[in-house]
Amino acid sequence: MVISPVHYIVAPLLAAFAIALLSKIYKNAARIVPGIVLFYNIVISLVLMPQVLEKGMISEVIAGWEAPWGINLVLTPFSGFLTTAVSVIGFAIWLYGYKFKVRLQGGEVKYYEILQMMMIAGSLGVIITGDLFNMFVFIEIVGITAYSLTAFYRGRDGAEASFKYLLIGSLASIFLLMGILIIYTQTGSLNMAQIAERMPMVPQTMKVTALIFFLIALGIEAEMFPMNGWAPDAYSQAPSPTSAVFAAVVSVAGVYALIRVTFTVFDVEGVHQYLIVMGFVTMLVAEISAVAQVNLKRMLAYSSLGQMGLVLIAFGIGSHLAVFGAIFLMLNHAVIKALLFMSGSYFIYNSDDKRLIGLNGIHKRLPFVSAIFSIAAFAIIGFPPFSGFWSKFYILIAAGDENMIFLIIGILMVTIIELVYYLRTVARIYFYKDEVEHTEHKPSINAIVAMSFLTLFIIVIGIYPNLITGYLHQAADSLLDKASYIQHILK
Amino acid sequence: MMEFSEIFFKYKDLITVAVYGTAIMLIIIGLYGVLLKKHLVKIAIGLTIMDSGINLLFVAVGYIQNGTAPIFSPGHEGDAIRMVDPVPQALVLTAIVIGFAVTALALSLIIRLYKHHHTANIDQINSLKW
Amino acid sequence: MLKKYIIFALIAILGFYLASTFKEIPFGANRLGDLNDPETVSAFYLQKSPEDLHVANAITAIVVNFRGFDTLGEVTVLFLAVTGLTSILYRKEEEEDEEERLSIPSSSLVRTGAKILFPLILVLGMYVFIHGHLTPGGGFQGGAIIATGFLLMLITYKTFFTNHNVMTWLESIAGLGFVIAGLYGLIVYGSFLQNTAWTGNLNDLLSGGLIPLIYIFIGLKVGTELTSVLDILLNIKPRKK
Numbered sequence: 001m002v003i004s005p006v007h008y009i010v011a012p013l014l015a016a017f018a019i020a021l022l023s024k025i026y027k028n029a030a031r032i033v034p035g036i037v038l039f040y041n042i043v044i045s046l047v048l049m050p051q052v053l054e055k056g057m058i059s060e061v062i063a064g065w066e067a068p069w070g071i072n073l074v075l076t077p078f079s080g081f082l083t084t085a086v087s088v089i090g091f092a093i094w095l096y097g098y099k100f101k102v103r104l105q106g107g108e109v110k111y112y113e114i115l116q117m118m119m120i121a122g123s124l125g126v127i128i129t130g131d132l133f134n135m136f137v138f139i140e141i142v143g144i145t146a147y148s149l150t151a152f153y154r155g156r157d158g159a160e161a162s163f164k165y166l167l168i169g170s171l172a173s174i175f176l177l178m179g180i181l182i183i184y185t186q187t188g189s190l191n192m193a194q195i196a197e198r199m200p201m202v203p204q205t206m207k208v209t210a211l212i213f214f215l216i217a218l219g220i221e222a223e224m225f226p227m228n229g230w231a232p233d234a235y236s237q238a239p240s241p242t243s244a245v246f247a248a249v250v251s252v253a254g255v256y257a258l259i260r261v262t263f264t265v266f267d268v269e270g271v272h273q274y275l276i277v278m279g280f281v282t283m284l285v286a287e288i289s290a291v292a293q294v295n296l297k298r299m300l301a302y303s304s305l306g307q308m309g310l311v312l313i314a315f316g317i318g319s320h321l322a323v324f325g326a327i328f329l330m331l332n333h334a335v336i337k338a339l340l341f342m343s344g345s346y347f348i349y350n351s352d353d354k355r356l357i358g359l360n361g362i363h364k365r366l367p368f369v370s371a372i373f374s375i376a377a378f379a380i381i382g383f384p385p386f387s388g389f390w391s392k393f394y395i396l397i398a399a400g401d402e403n404m405i406f407l408i409i410g411i412l413m414v415t416i417i418e419l420v421y422y423l424r425t426v427a428r429i430y431f432y433k434d435e436v437e438h439t440e441h442k443p444s445i446n447a448i449v450a451m452s453f454l455t456l457f458i459i460v461i462g463i464y465p466n467l468i469t470g471y472l473h474q475a476a477d478s479l480l481d482k483a484s485y486i487q488h489i490l491k
Numbered sequence: 492m493m494e495f496s497e498i499f500f501k502y503k504d505l506i507t508v509a510v511y512g513t514a515i516m517l518i519i520i521g522l523y524g525v526l527l528k529k530h531l532v533k534i535a536i537g538l539t540i541m542d543s544g545i546n547l548l549f550v551a552v553g554y555i556q557n558g559t560a561p562i563f564s565p566g567h568e569g570d571a572i573r574m575v576d577p578v579p580q581a582l583v584l585t586a587i588v589i590g591f592a593v594t595a596l597a598l599s600l601i602i603r604l605y606k607h608h609h610t611a612n613i614d615q616i617n618s619l620k621w
Numbered sequence: 622m623l624k625k626y627i628i629f630a631l632i633a634i635l636g637f638y639l640a641s642t643f644k645e646i647p648f649g650a651n652r653l654g655d656l657n658d659p660e661t662v663s664a665f666y667l668q669k670s671p672e673d674l675h676v677a678n679a680i681t682a683i684v685v686n687f688r689g690f691d692t693l694g695e696v697t698v699l700f701l702a703v704t705g706l707t708s709i710l711y712r713k714e715e716e717e718d719e720e721e722r723l724s725i726p727s728s729s730l731v732r733t734g735a736k737i738l739f740p741l742i743l744v745l746g747m748y749v750f751i752h753g754h755l756t757p758g759g760g761f762q763g764g765a766i767i768a769t770g771f772l773l774m775l776i777t778y779k780t781f782f783t784n785h786n787v788m789t790w791l792e793s794i795a796g797l798g799f800v801i802a803g804l805y806g807l808i809v810y811g812s813f814l815q816n817t818a819w820t821g822n823l824n825d826l827l828s829g830g831l832i833p834l835i836y837i838f839i840g841l842k843v844g845t846e847l848t849s850v851l852d853i854l855l856n857i858k859p860r861k862k
Contacts, residue, residue, distance in 0.1 A: 138694060519636045
């Protein structure tokens with residue numbers, strides 16, 4: 001049996017159905033099986049990516065009916081790059097959460113592991129699908145697992161955050177269905193490539209209406225302002241590995257869906273300006289809100305929203321260099337944010353006061369974790385020699401190429417704001433006096449390995465960015481090349 | 492008694508408004524319920540109504556004049572020309588089940604919220620400040 | 622107060638926008654195009670369903686075969702909903718004694734009627750999903766009918782319990798069956814969920830290759846899952862042995 005893109009989905013599904021049976025035989029099966037599945041996903045990525053880079057694109061048909069009559073799964077350099085990143089980060093987060101002591105307030109471990117694995121599988125499905133309605137189904141899979149995981153702990157405000165998330169997510173589903181309906185009546189097809197081919201024949205008003213519905217729906221998923229009110233609550237109330245997965249995987253899938261629909265399926269003018277404007281507003285509002293937070297996880301959540309805003313700005317600029325920078329930033333943000341949530345959680349476990357005051361002087365008790373947190377904080381602000389520097393640098397150059405001085409000033413201002421609240425946190429960790437009560441909770445070996453691996457990535461790519469710039473250039477090319485996407489799938 | 496196709500032809504505009512209008516009204520009423528009602532269960536009901544509205548819209552769009560059900564039962568094997576559009580109906584099957592799953596989750600969250608706060612009024616449960 | 626009016630205005634705008642958009646989409650217009658040279662997906666499905674797949678119910682062919690991946694996603698959504706429901710309403714052993722099942726006193730008419738109707742409803746449900754490819758209906762509809770039967774019994778009798786172990790086993794095996802049927806297509810024909818070559822004759826019970834088999838799995842799975850959801854929401858504790 002040859003490895004093909006459908007394995008990304010089938011392997012987690014088989015495991016999810018089987019865990020219920022396996023855990024009756026072997027108690028620990030629920031913890032180990034997701035690790036095997038996520039590792040298999042990495043193997044799939046490593047096998048398929050060379051083929052994708054060589055042939056330009058892999059399109060696999062499901063049920064034997066060729067596109068556009070059936071559903072097809074598409075791996076372009078762009079989507080393949082993202083699935084590789086998601087698989088690797090997903091595996092690292094599983095490793096980090098392996099000995100996750102589900103505390104007194106939680107449920108059984110089995111449910112947690114199944115839900116988290118399926119959240120990653122659903123996001124992978126959103127990225128590789130080539131069919132509009134299939135994208136909707138996978139977005140719902142991600143949504144259902146996310147709602148359940150947000151409410152996992154009792155006693156805290158998890159249920160409230162989850163309910164808010166559920167309401168906004170359902171609104172997104174309804175708008176998405178309306179957009180799909182309008183497109184279906186106008187083009188008679190549900191396949192992304194065929195819709196892109198027939199789009200010039202659709203009357204302009206219909207196109208704009210459908211695009212607005214899609215932007216609202218996918219904007220909610222991609223955490224665009226003003227529809228990202230659910231994100232800070234959800235990120236802060238979920239268990240720590242889940243917050244990491246939200247920041248690294250779910251937001252990547254949401255932004256990918258938005259970009260794929262905007263760039264490839266539709267051909268309306270003026271979308272790019274809209275992305276720049278909304279991305280700018282998102283970034284500004286989120287970063288300013290982050291300064292005012294007293295809870296570490298909420299601060300990190302707002303910072304995540306700000307980075308996503310910057311990604312949208314970069315995609316909006318639209319030139320090759322800008323898209324290159326945007327994809328680079330998506331990758332960096334996924335790794336760094338996951339790392340920040342992972343290390344930040346240990347700070348929270350170790351102090352009884354959950355606010356930022358609890359971090360005072362914590363470097364004495366957790367030296368390793370403090371160092372990792374500081375490195376990640378510097379990386380995301382954009383200090384060299386860490387990888388975050390390069391992505392911001394390229395985006396600024398791209399903005400300068402288009403003479404968008406206003407943007408450059410805005411991004412630099414926001415960087416200064418980030419400096420304020422991140423350096424403030426790092427200063428607390430290292431230079432303040434330790435005053436609060438604390439409980440012991442040292443990181444276990446698997447967490448240390450996972451965090452070190454991601455830190456290594458940040459440092460190595462920071463010093464030698466050319467290791468991955470080749471892949472990134474190809475990914476950027478494939479996104480901007482609409483004609484070859486259509487041609488390759490429809491033959 | 493006039494045939495259905497004649498009635499349809501004569502009152503075409505009215506029937507269009509009736510069918511599409513009902514579906515859109517359902518969506519609007521559901522949206523009103525979700526955004527403006529205070530009781531948690533009413534919000535969940537609004538969600539259900541919105542789902543019904545969009546599903547109805549889907550199936551309504553799939554209708555073809557003088558069409559019959561897309562089933563090739565014995566004696567009707569050559570009827571493909573007179574059948575309605577089967578694709579929206581298949582999509583609605585999926586959408587109904589997904590809507591049900593989300594509603595079930597919403598109700599379970601309401602149960603937990605009620606047990607914790609002893610009230611089902613969304614204004615009083617707002618403990619998560621910005 | 623002001624917020625209320627703003628939201629009212631927004632909803633009204635959305636309503637008018639939707640109405641004006643759908644005015645352009647004529648009701649009842651034939652969008653299928655030429656059936657012999659299909660340009661739209663619907664025309665293609667209507668043409669291929671009786672000829673290649675020998676399935677009488679075109680919608681079944683679409684749901685299970687042409688767009689079977691969506692159905693796989695949907696079955697997954699149901700499974701994840703039950704898992705999520707269990708994890709949200711999870712209670713530890715000590716706290717279970719405070720909860721009691723909601724019960725409505727039922728008259729003798731209802732009790733007798735429920736006992737008679739229950740097996741009939743189950744048989745109807747199974748008929749619907751076994752014949753999904755010949756008559757209107759299918760796995761989801763049949764599963765919903767089965768769950769309605771269970772709901773009738775659960776509401777009428779305070780002491781009617783469903784066996785959790787049997788439910789879990791049925792659910793997992795049905796799900797695995799669906800995925801393995803798809804894998805069969807992948808291994809033998811190179812494409813996930815592809816149908817076999819033995820498709821029988823149109824309108825036979827044994828037509829359509831893998832399609833009736835998959836629909837039976839889906840029917841069982843949906844039936845057990847919907848019943849589990851009802852079970853959990855009615856706060857039923859498993860009998861302590």
